[in-house]
Amino acid sequence: MDTLPTPLREISERHLAALQEAGAVPEDDRIATTLSRVVAASDFVAQAVAEREPGLLHDLADSGDLFTAYGETGHRQRLRALLDQTADEAGLYRALRRFRRREMVRIAYRSLAGWAGLEETLEETSDLAEASIDLTLDWLHRALAERWGTPRGPDGDPQHLVVLGMGKLGGRELNFSSDIDLIFAFPETGETDGNRPRSNDEFFVKLGRQLIGALSEITPDGQPYRVDMRLRPNGDAGPLALPFSAVETYYESQGREWERYAMIKARCVGGDYAAGDELTRSLRPFVYRRYLDYGALEQIREMKAMIAREVQRRGTARNIKTGLGGIREVEFVAQAFQLIRGGREPRLRSRRLMTTLETIAEQQLLPEHAVDELRSGYRFLRQAENAVQMLADEQSHTVPEDPVLRARVALGAGHLDADAFEAELEQVRRHTHDHFEQVFAAPQAEDSEDAEDPAELVWNGHLDTDEAGERLRALGFPDPEQLARRLERLREGAEVRALSARGRHRLDRLVPLVINACVRARRPELALTRVLDLIETVARRTAYLALLVEHPMALSQLVQLCDGSAWVARFLTAHPLLLDELLDPRTLYEPLGRDALEADLDTRLRRIAADDLEQQMEALRQFKQANQLKVAAADVSGAAPLMVVSDYLTQLAEVALERAVVVCREHLVHRHGRPMCTDGGERREAGFAVAGYGKLGGLELGYGSDLDLVFLHDSRGEAQHTDGERSVDNQVFFARLAQRVVHVLNTVTPGGIVYEVDTRLRPSGNAGLMSTTLDAFRQYQREGAWTWEHQALVRARAVAGDPGPRETFEQIRAEVLCQGRDTGSLRESVRSMRERQRKEKGSRKTGRFDLKNDRGGLTDIEFLVQFGVLNAAHDHPELTRYPDNIRLLRQLVQAGRLAEADANRLAGAYRAYRRRVHQLALQDQDAVLDSEELQDERAAVTAIWERIMEG
Template identity: 55%
Template sequence: MTPSEPSQSALHEAVASLPEPLREPVRIALQGLDSETQRSAAEPVLASLPAVWACSNFITRACRRDPKLLEELFESGDLERSYPADGYRTRLHQWTAELSGAAALKAALRRFRCREMVRIAWRDLAGWAELDDTLQGLSALAEACINQALACLHEWLREQWGTPRDAAGEPQQMIVLGMGKLGGRELNFSSDIDLIFCYPEPGHTDGTRPLANEEYFTRLGRQLIAALDEQTPDGQAFRVDMRLRPYGQSGPLVTSFNGMEIYYQTQGREWERYALIKARVVGGDYERGGQLLEELMPFVYRRYLDYGAMESLRAMKALVAREVQRKGLEDNIKLGRGGIREIEFIAQVFQLIRGGQERALRRRGLLAVLDCLAAQGQLPRFAQNELSQAYRFLRRLENRLQMIDDRQTHELPSDALDRLRLAHAMGYPDYATLRRQLDGWRQKVQEHFDQVFVAPQGGSAGDDTEPDALAELWQGTATADEAAERLAAAGFEKPAEAHERLTALHHSHGCRALSAQGRNRLDRLMPMLVRAIGGGRCPDATLPRVLQLLESVAQRTAYLALLNEHPLALSQLVQLCAGSPWIAQQLTRHPILLDELLDPRTLYAPLGRDALQRELTQRLEDVPPTDLEQQMEVLRHCKQTNNLRVAAADLSGAVPLMVVSDYLTDIAEVVLEAVLSLAWRHVSDRYGQPTGRVNGASVQQGLVILAYGKLGSFELGYGSDLDLVFIHEAHGEQQMTDGARPVDNPVFFARLVQRIIHILTTPTPGGVLYAVDTRLRPSGKAGLLTSSLEAFSHYQLHQAWTWEHQALVRSRVVAGSPHLAKAVEAIRRQVLTRRRDSQSLRREVRQMRERMRREKAADQPGVFDLKQDRGGIADIEFMVQYGVLACAAENPALLRYTDNIRLLDELSSCGWISAKQAQVLAEAYRAYRACVHRLALQEQPARTAAETLQTQRDRVAELWLELMGADDENG
């Protein structure tokens, strides 16, 4: 048997395995394949040939037209291997290294393109390349042709006109931006390429006959288009489409960076934002081009949640749908229902809406975007899976459809033989089976697309009159009597007052200044909103709260779009504003929080500590490490978002009181840890790390944040300040930072704490993170912002007042160095377990409490100040603190906890109070705090009618007399 016989046998078997109609064309084609070429092929390659040729007329024609092409592919082994990242560039550079002149370049580009397209299609059809490999290979091939052609043409043009330079003499290069699928590295087989040409700065070439840079790069751009697009005897490399450039076909071929920025800032349209999502540098000066794209990001991705993008993309899709219907393109797998474009729209609408806030969404690859959306919970995981599988199916089908004749088409074939070719290429026995599979995937895509894009309808089911009636009322076409009648029917008890408020909003400056689009959004929203408020509880109180919010966001009409697009969010808004003016104010001050209303599953389910840390860490990782301003905004948004979730859950009764405070405390602690980390990074980048030498070794020094008050005792409320003390290490010698600009460690820590307080308290567009009170530090306002561990210890042991030791009972370290935290806790334990004279201690605690009562109590008949009046919260806290200070020397277990409820249990266990007394105080304390929380949500001070909690108040007052004795007559 000769060496070629096994290969011949495999070849004949492969032909015989083809469907009958495809065998004869392949047999005829194989007659022109000489035996020498066959012998040069590896057996798997030769065995794949019949199936590949059966599915692709393009490959068959190319190989028969140029037998050397097939022989070279066989001998090189390139059909069986994938290229490295720079494989196409390296090979094309070798093809063009000795060229001279545009004609030779065009010929080389076309021959190279033909070779590599045959190779890519062969590997795809033989099943040797995954879809991603095929798409990225096609994109890399196009990019290599663009970049190499540009380099050659630029060099030849420079020889004629000189090097283009800016006003400072710096050389300039043209930048080619690849748009669409080329930019996303998802190019399909026979796609044209969408390009934009630009250059950095105006100027002139430095040749003997200078040209303006714009003229130079315009000539270069025309030559590049011709090199790629022009039809020659060798065909065409790539069809070039320049219509996406600024001003489209009527605009200049090449634009300066400044011209690009001005255009997009002043005239950029919504579809151009969509186009720029995938923009990528594919030729020329990659570094400067990357800088340009970064400068254009604010145009593409708005800083706020841009729900107006939903309307824009829906309008774009409607135009496409009309074109599909007009041209009868229902079977177009790209533009038709359930096609590739609908999957792209789903991914890209979320990118446009959220990309300004979520940098992780600023990706070019569609599948990566879908995966990110699922990870963030924006898409259900099953939807992401189905859309990803459908996309892969449709893109394989698209490529194999185009591989038949290397023709840019998305229409399913009508020819029976081509239908069989396509089915065979996709691995199906016949076209009918392929079509059933295709229709199934398109149906799934349609369903997901409609879930995202179908416009919600206003009005209640079966109610055709109320929306029109309320729309007339809003537009002012109804009389005052008609308006009052309609509002009363809608549920308002004071319809005339409600009508007056609506009319005031309608004629307000903000509404009159709206664009036509913004006005349309508001006009669509108001009837739905009025109906929702009227159908809820307390409509007359709710209406002004919601209208105040609308007036504040009217100019940012994307928020109006959000409420129009999501009736559930509208319902949640009304419900929360009806329940809490505090929540209404938070939403008014920070309308970005409206996004949280979209999903009740997350709105009413506050995050635990670990989830909070993951969320904040992820958001901060998306911000450049040097951008402190944006980091501060992320911190504020994280805190506000999670506080809203807690408040919503609290309002709905989904979580009990004690858990509300736990959630709020967790939020504050996670934020403080992040703030300390950010501040440390910023200060240490400037000065280095604080170190000291101990026994000759360099040891890094740390800092901790010691929390007092409500944060220290896990009892934080919605508007609570943070009582903080900062303590740093200062042991060893040579207390200096180790950076290029060293400073003494105390200076480092002082500046660190200043930075922490700056991050926490500086007002930004996102508000203030937390108000901070540092008056509990050693020596109060007169003391340093940060104390060394030794100074803190000395002060607490030798100088602190009794009230400062009372405060220490509710203190704990919430962030910072773990080993320093242990040292601080040891000092706290040492101070609090000191033996004290119980009579003197009782007198001092009682006197301090009476002084507070005189200064802060309500002193109003019929009013009970929950915190400061006799029998209130402060009385319970002072009794607990006295008990701990009096008993901790004998019962150090009292120092395990810092919250009052568990301390009452401990005081009962050690015998200072009875179990019954502890229960009375704990029940009163819970009742008081529950009332304080409710009042905070109503934006009311912590005061209530005297009789509301009279029983608890009397019992606490009785126990005060029993445990603390009568107050001193002189106070």
């Protein structure tokens, strides 16, 4: 006590007297030599013992807990022993609060006595909170399940809540008196198995509310934790607990940039840990991108501005969390590198800040001395923060201005000299803020050259609209006034006004380059308008602007592609990551063949852990988008004719689909084992196949085409189940496989989707099984299918999966198409279906011709071919060989079922229609023409239709 400053000695003596009077001080030399220092720094410890529980220090000393580091499971073991003896909810509340008080006194005492370092204090504070969450949840779950029954998923598996701990709790870096930020989720929808079943949603929302109450309600025994649920999807407006699928969909479709930042530290801290780990893995692509994340740069600058505004608004100069040079700035430096580079570097994905700083140093992302100062500064600031909060167990981050209180905080942080502590605090904050500014300060724009480039004069705003128009006309733009107004809207728009100095400087350099590049385009004004639309979309992601400024070749390719196609311009605007593909024109205009596509995708997937389905999905997206851009570039440049473009796009879809099947099957086999069956006395593995219908089946995919898919398997006989420990019926296995394939291809993420998938052509449509046995498929096609389903089968083929089932599908297809049919009945079915389609989808505008749906259009040709095949295949099985219309027209002629002149007219019209549909799609226009265009083709098709189908 003699070493304490006088004001602190007086506080200590007062607390010691109260403790002695309460009989709260055990006879232990270790306590005798440290207690005066501890109570001088903490009213919380002194009052918790003297006023609330005089036997507390005796208990901690006698048990030895006060003198021992628990390790990660210490709190859990001790709390479980207490809760196992708890019979009711009141007892739960009492036990939890008394346990928390005991352990927080112990943690504070060990820290203030100098027996525990910062890491131990942060970890034990976090472990105490996690044990309280998990074991309380377990108690409450059992109690609620006794009343309502056990919640179960669709397959009967019991369900448990998953509690995600966010922020410092997730990183095991929780400060002494902190809120705990939580998110609740559960694996699947379903219902409880009680006498009066409740939905899983109702069960887990109720359980979540009970958990929040147990953790946060204030009772005579105190309040364990303040619980904050605002980080959950949709915040306070969202449900308290959501199924995993809804959580994933939210982050994939609605997740905002700040939520990526928040999810960096997300970790399961209660409930079903295995499912929680699966959920966080599923959300990893939302947080970490597999490329240098240009989009994160925008958010980093906004975060910096937000910090500055917060400090200015609150006037919190002494706040060691949010003030200049405070804890948040260190965290932001580390987490910014995680957001930008974590997709490429797994070691940057640590939830622990100190580990992240070590990786930043190892990879030389910051100078070693800067990382050393950030690391030591962070430790100092966190020690001071804990000292502030241990003073009274209050959530404060501000070092008091009162000299006595400041001296007590200094003592709690390990400093007897308050002035020395204050001086070091200021130095730490100054160095921290300097490093923060080095990383994030907006750069100064370079002095612009005094050039008389007309494009620069037009852009810089020094000319009025008329003058700008004259300059643009001189450059070669036919309608300069409209362009001048478009440039002015961009220059004065909100997106540009919000740019940093560096971003605005880059934009000011880029736009004149774009104007000059568009002068050389075939349609200068159209090219410039489209490029400006893209720039406006990505303007605040200044890394993209830098890419175009620093790589003239990339800018040149961008202008050429936007000049040639509105679709390509929109595609690049939607996926600006693909601007990287413009850097090398040698590869940009050479779409990959089938073997090269497979090698490209395999290389991308090999970089990803086998169990990381989310990153595999992202790799599929990037693969599809990058290679689709190459096809479009070759198309726009004239390097690839229409039929070849369709072949490329079809091969791209097939490769993506094949790998999706392989990836999804491997995941399910790992979980459930291989699907086995006993067929004819022989035990074998059941196979799986995917049939492609429509444009995929007919080798006619376009840029925005859906994939019409039917999933099949050849499981039959006895013992149809998987051979793993978590065995499931083969039908369940293949249904899940089909669902996963659709999910992988169809799920919307920030990176887009792979393909839209339509499964309505499966037997019985949406009411049918997701995956059907080949035997059931054969029976349905023979006995239950409608004529239109047989028509669809004409343009179907096996496109992915195992060789055996694929071959069987082709056999079934041939069998069904070769069935004998009454010509009159068939003609009437096909004709009536076509009439119904015309009424539903045809153009209703006079003078317009819908290329696909109007009389004489594409669908008339397709229906004529399908009628011809279904009518003649019984006598001419060779008609089942091909699924595409052009070759089928040729075969119908060879079979004597179509006049050669009619076939030539239909083939010519079909090619002309497809060419126009394709051209319109590239310009982002509907497949509708003025009725005077293609009149001869339309008249020919109509005449042939009327002669064959209406007789």
